[in-house]
Amino acid sequence: MNSNTEKNESGEFSEFQVNLNLLRDIDFFSGLPLDALKVFAYLCTQEVFMPGQYLFHQNDDDGSAYYVISGTTTLCYAEETGEAEVRDYREETFFGSLSILTNMHRLFSLKAKTEVRCMVISRQKFQKAIGQFPGLMPRIIKTIANRITRWEKQFILDHAGNWPDCRDHIGISLI
Template structure:
């Protein structure tokens, strides 16, 4: 399912004098998942990515939605929210340089959380189809994304276990 925000939030062309491709390349070079990829390959990722803008309060996606994009925060702040039956829980806040949504690049899975812009935000995004085409040609990026996702899952499990242990000790 493609969300309206994903269709309508492309940023207006920048008039800063720098080429958009150069900007995207610089952003990718500063993200650990993409750092270390040879420049010619990284240029392909930069070419296939696109900038998206979001207003404060706007959701990039909602928990449970199907998604096919990964994001890198260029500017602004984004909240990661887990929606429960009676309330929502703020899990994390993304800031410039953070990469998220990697699972959607690797597989057709539903989003585990919602992401909402706290301030006006700009992100660089890459879609699954483009990512997979490049991953087939250059598989090293897939291992980096998998490693990052596994580390995040282990970190979440550790926090969950610590919370359960703390509540068990108190209860």
């Protein structure tokens, strides 16, 4: 039996195997070699957040990335008048790729709307693993650049009829 099909005594896949399979499907990690993915899978943990519990808070530098395995989260933005709910995210959403690369404060808060199970990796663990595979950084940077470009292309398509309102807000791919 290979590591891709190993199950525990109760017939379920181990947390390591679940993490490995999830990492293969996350754009940020999917192009990385199997040896590196195995290290990341080992370093990831799974955490459960109850409704109303925050995964991270606006202005915090929690240094973690989250992949929503199950449940629904709500992205929130604190304003002077209170907290505004921006939008919901469901399963198969990955947050925090920039947070595991460098120190950065969150622009939003993310809270569990329902019970949420996430796969989590900290900046410290991510950077420790990258130290074992220094050749990965160019691939990761390319993945992030491609993601930014795809996002901006989609933004342009979504707002094509509203150029006067949004033209001052495009150009992120120029950074």
